[in-house]
Amino acid sequence: MNPLSLDQPWGRGSAAVHKHHFAGDTPLPDSSWLPRGLGRSYGDVCVNDGGTLLHTFRQDRLIAFDTTTGVIECEAGASLADIAEVALRNGWFLPVTPGTRFVTVGGAIANDVHGKNHQHAGTFGRYVRSLTLRRSDSVSELKPGDALFSATVAGMGLTGLIERVRLQLIRVPGAGIVQQTKLFGRADALASVDEFLALEAASGDWPYTVGWIDTMHHRLRGVFFRGNHCRGDLAWHKPVPTTLALPIDMPGWLLRPWSAKAFNGAYFRAQSMNTAMQSELPLWQFFYPLDAVSAWNRAYGKRGFVQYQFVVPKAAARESVTQILTHLRTSNVASYLGVIKSFGDIRSPGLMSFPMPGVTVTVDIAAPAERELRALDRADAMVADVGGRVYPAKDSRMSSVMFKRFFPQWRELEALRDCNVSSSFWRRVTSDGSGK
Amino acid sequence: MNIVIVGATSAVAQSAIRIWAAGQHSFVLYGRNASELEKIAADARVRGAIEVTVHAGDIASVTYAQTAVANLSTTHIALIAHGSLTLSDRADTDTDYMASEINVNFTSAAAWAQLLANHMATHGGGSVAVISSVAGDRGRYSNHAYGAAKAGLSAYCSGLRARMWRRGVHVLTVKPGFIDTPMMAHVTKKGVLWATPEAIAQGIIRGIERKRNVVYLPKFWALILLAVKHVPESIFKRLKF
Numbered sequence A: 001m002n003p004l005s006l007d008q009p010w011g012r013g014s015a016a017v018h019k020h021h022f023a024g025d026t027p028l029p030d031s032s033w034l035p036r037g038l039g040r041s042y043g044d045v046c047v048n049d050g051g052t053l054l055h056t057f058r059q060d061r062l063i064a065f066d067t068t069t070g071v072i073e074c075e076a077g078a079s080l081a082d083i084a085e086v087a088l089r090n091g092w093f094l095p096v097t098p099g100t101r102f103v104t105v106g107g108a109i110a111n112d113v114h115g116k117n118h119q120h121a122g123t124f125g126r127y128v129r130s131l132t133l134r135r136s137d138s139v140s141e142l143k144p145g146d147a148l149f150s151a152t153v154a155g156m157g158l159t160g161l162i163e164r165v166r167l168q169l170i171r172v173p174g175a176g177i178v179q180q181t182k183l184f185g186r187a188d189a190l191a192s193v194d195e196f197l198a199l200e201a202a203s204g205d206w207p208y209t210v211g212w213i214d215t216m217h218h219r220l221r222g223v224f225f226r227g228n229h230c231r232g233d234l235a236w237h238k239p240v241p242t243t244l245a246l247p248i249d250m251p252g253w254l255l256r257p258w259s260a261k262a263f264n265g266a267y268f269r270a271q272s273m274n275t276a277m278q279s280e281l282p283l284w285q286f287f288y289p290l291d292a293v294s295a296w297n298r299a300y301g302k303r304g305f306v307q308y309q310f311v312v313p314k315a316a317a318r319e320s321v322t323q324i325l326t327h328l329r330t331s332n333v334a335s336y337l338g339v340i341k342s343f344g345d346i347r348s349p350g351l352m353s354f355p356m357p358g359v360t361v362t363v364d365i366a367a368p369a370e371r372e373l374r375a376l377d378r379a380d381a382m383v384a385d386v387g388g389r390v391y392p393a394k395d396s397r398m399s400s401v402m403f404k405r406f407f408p409q410w411r412e413l414e415a416l417r418d419c420n421v422s423s424s425f426w427r428r429v430t431s432d433g434s435g436k
Numbered sequence B: 001m002n003i004v005i006v007g008a009t010s011a012v013a014q015s016a017i018r019i020w021a022a023g024q025h026s027f028v029l030y031g032r033n034a035s036e037l038e039k040i041a042a043d044a045r046v047r048g049a050i051e052v053t054v055h056a057g058d059i060a061s062v063t064y065a066q067t068a069v070a071n072l073s074t075t076h077i078a079l080i081a082h083g084s085l086t087l088s089d090r091a092d093t094d095t096d097y098m099a100s101e102i103n104v105n106f107t108s109a110a111a112w113a114q115l116l117a118n119h120m121a122t123h124g125g126g127s128v129a130v131i132s133s134v135a136g137d138r139g140r141y142s143n144h145a146y147g148a149a150k151a152g153l154s155a156y157c158s159g160l161r162a163r164m165w166r167r168g169v170h171v172l173t174v175k176p177g178f179i180d181t182p183m184m185a186h187v188t189k190k191g192v193l194w195a196t197p198e199a200i201a202q203g204i205i206r207g208i209e210r211k212r213n214v215v216y217l218p219k220f221w222a223l224i225l226l227a228v229k230h231v232p233e234s235i236f237k238r239l240k241f
């Protein structure tokens, strides 16, 4: 499949200029290049302003699938969408999936993505049995345990080009998900977070848990979802094709705080209809509700949007999540659909992996202006103070100082970076004299 | 079903193979590049294809096509997808180049179509889909040599269809407009006229299923070409497109 844009990240709003090369076509460029998947990262980890992007989306072949062990081998540009469909037909599924299936295996490794089952399954990188990495001076097959493997998982493309991957899938009974939903948040913000955490803690048998929160509401009300695989209907094996597309950019006036409030309110009311309801649905709808509309990022208008995702350690979680969200609300930062979820303590092989045992929250902010950006800077500091971090895959704005507090191990990645590879993100967060 | 693809490494052919593979068919793939063909075959197998055989060779050669088809078993669908985007400026002065391009784009494609159609006629019928081009509808300044070969191919297919339909063989002429194969440099300039290989492949498969005669892909090209065909030659010769 093709990316929606060769230059822009998913959050748009970037004015970067690139040269475009295609992986496999030619030798590696000899200066400043960056591997690129389907460009589903929100910010500049997939941007290399003034340099070359090495596109992998045509290197998308599946190579072999052992349907007894569930190990699939593919080129790194293969999309999770393709793998999921093929796997499902044989009784297997992705061990970990992000909220969109239109990402490449290479991209999923390079950001070490997580899903709604982090507590049970950990990150994507844990399921990589081996990968082939092409660097400016070598090609090698890497396995878990190799230093370069650890640096490549969550390495944001900086260690070189992943060419081939062997990935372990998981067994599933079918294409269905049994889902339960429950409303939470009737008292105040802190009680809401507590309520959410209690719901999650009581869901030990449910591999998938997530909460949607109305960050514009002073009580932080929300909807809790949990799910598990089930047989489902045979007709669910194929996803409904993405035909709907947003052909135009949403006008800016629709993106004000009051419209976010109205939207969230409407969503909450719609969900409260099915309080504590159980239903069976196609797993596509459960994992990828937004994939039904292609190019939905245009809903945020020309100036784009940022997605802000942070994690705070378990011990500090209930107070700091409440404080940070209250801070964002009182600073009048408009957000549609906030998402809250706990990360478990399964360790990732990735040196720079984002998840840590604790609680993560994600909010979307349309066309952020100076005021919103300052509020986010303040939130960064609150996250850093309790030992948390902000997710690079979604970032386009964190300061170099903050980045280095979130990821003190960044120098280890820098030491293993392919000297010809660079990204706008990496230059931004490592430059300021104290780097290098 | 047994499906034969000529020019299997082309972007449109690869997309079609993927769609068909999920439906559990068997394939015979012809192309020039052996290692690419092997990758495409492996991909098709993982995606559900029952059996995939590959043959690498000079598919632009008529003798190659003859031997290949002579060795085929029953075939239900054939897609002839090879071709070469002729450089018009070079074809203006380099006669050998022009002739060899016309051989690839017309002679060899027509030979495969003839051979496969006859093969199907004696083995219970089937469908032959031939990728021609909107460029064949009228010779233009910017692609006269390519357009001429595709014009010949479209004409051949319409005649072949007339001769073959009574023998149980359906012939589909496919006329794509601009295909956005991202290998090309113009990829960043893509506008509404550019369609992805996936979309073209879907159109072809639909055309085969519905036994259509000629399909323009995407459809709006039929309208554009209708207009193009009606520009008087005295004006047309002044246009540089």
Ligand SMILES: Cc1cc2nc3c(=O)[nH]c(=O)nc-3n(C[C@H](O)[C@H](O)[C@H](O)COP(=O)(O)OP(=O)(O)OC[C@H]3O[C@@H](n4cnc5c(N)ncnc54)[C@H](O)[C@@H]3O)c2cc1C
Pocket (backbone or CB within 6 Å): A010, A034, A035, A036, A037, A038, A039, A040, A041, A042, A045, A046, A056, A076, A077, A097, A098, A099, A100, A102, A103, A104, A105, A106, A107, A108, A109, A110, A111, A112, A113, A114, A115, A116, A155, A156, A157, A158, A160, A161, A162, A163, A290, A393, A394
């Ligand atoms: C709607 C939506 C929901 C999302 N939900 C989640 C979620 O739940 N959890 C989560 O963790 N993330 C989530 N994401 C983020 C997304 O999963 C990641 O940004 C992912 O890395 C994007 O993959 P991509 O193929 O688009 O890669 P790109 O965005 O193009 O690139 C991402 C990074 O991978 C590197 N890279 C890509 N291919 C290769 C390769 N072959 N070799 C080496 N490096 C490579 C790039 O250099 C870059 O640093 C979501 C994104 C969207 C749009």
